[in-house]
Amino acid sequence: MESSRYEALPVNIVKEYAWCPAHAWFSWNGPKPVLPGFSRVPRGNLDPLEAKLILERLGHRGHIIMEAVLEDEVLGVRGRVDYLAEPDNGPGAVLEYKFRGIWGDAEIVQTALYTVMAEHRYKAAFKGYIVSVSGVRVITEEEKREGVRLVYEARRAIEGPEPPEPGHDLARCRACVYRRICPWPGR
Ligand code: SF4
Numbered sequence: 001m002e003s004s005r006y007e008a009l010p011v012n013i014v015k016e017y018a019w020c021p022a023h024a025w026f027s028w029n030g031p032k033p034v035l036p037g038f039s040r041v042p043r044g045n046l047d048p049l050e051a052k053l054i055l056e057r058l059g060h061r062g063h064i065i066m067e068a069v070l071e072d073e074v075l076g077v078r079g080r081v082d083y084l085a086e087p088d089n090g091p092g093a094v095l096e097y098k099f100r101g102i103w104g105d106a107e108i109v110q111t112a113l114y115t116v117m118a119e120h121r122y123k124a125a126f127k128g129y130i131v132s133v134s135g136v137r138v139i140t141e142e143e144k145r146e147g148v149r150l151v152y153e154a155r156r157a158i159e160g161p162e163p164p165e166p167g168h169d170l171a172r173c174r175a176c177v178y179r180r181i182c183p184w185p186g187r
Helices: 011-019 021-029 048-057 105-122 141-158 170-175
Strands: 064-072 077-085 092-097 126-132 135-138
Touching: 011 021, 011 077, 011 105, 011 141, 021 141, 048 064, 048 077, 048 092, 048 126, 064 105, 077 105, 092 105, 105 126, 105 141
Parallel strands: 092 126
Antiparallel strands: 064 077, 077 092, 126 135
16 A cells, blocks of 8 residues: 655554554554554553652652653654653653553553653653553663664554564454454464
8 A cells, every 4th residue: 555644653653563563554554443442442540649759759850741742853753641750950751651550562662762752852861661550660771772763664564555464473363453354363
């Protein structure tokens, strides 16, 4: 499929790409799923006071913005992070809350990208955190580099003519909203 669009990629598309490249291709090019999909799980809220206390405990006392919109013209991505603490005598911070208490590669890529996007916007160092009931996961420098690399890889893949090969096990396909039209499940 030829794509004539050139617009900032939603961070969620890169996140989906990390989870399943074919899923990201369908989200970008394909029909709207009739059921809730990977990127459409309901958002859980972390109480703003709790977010503030967590960020303070982690050493971030800058002004906090809830649902901070980030647009990065250099990377060509846009998104909205749950909480952003502006730099204040030290690095700023982004905090993604996962209310289901789990995270994997896709959530790490998402939060790593928000961290890099915040660094570009503020021209300052930022730390990235995934927070859930099970604790706090700190994003590494290597993960930030990998997040940036995946932006370019994801854009190439979703602008390709066919859904790219997923390269993951089939357990993921069982509940996928694109299963009926995807050429890859069942292998
Ligand atoms: S069916 Fe499987 S391979 Fe196809 S988009 Fe869904 S998760 Fe990816």
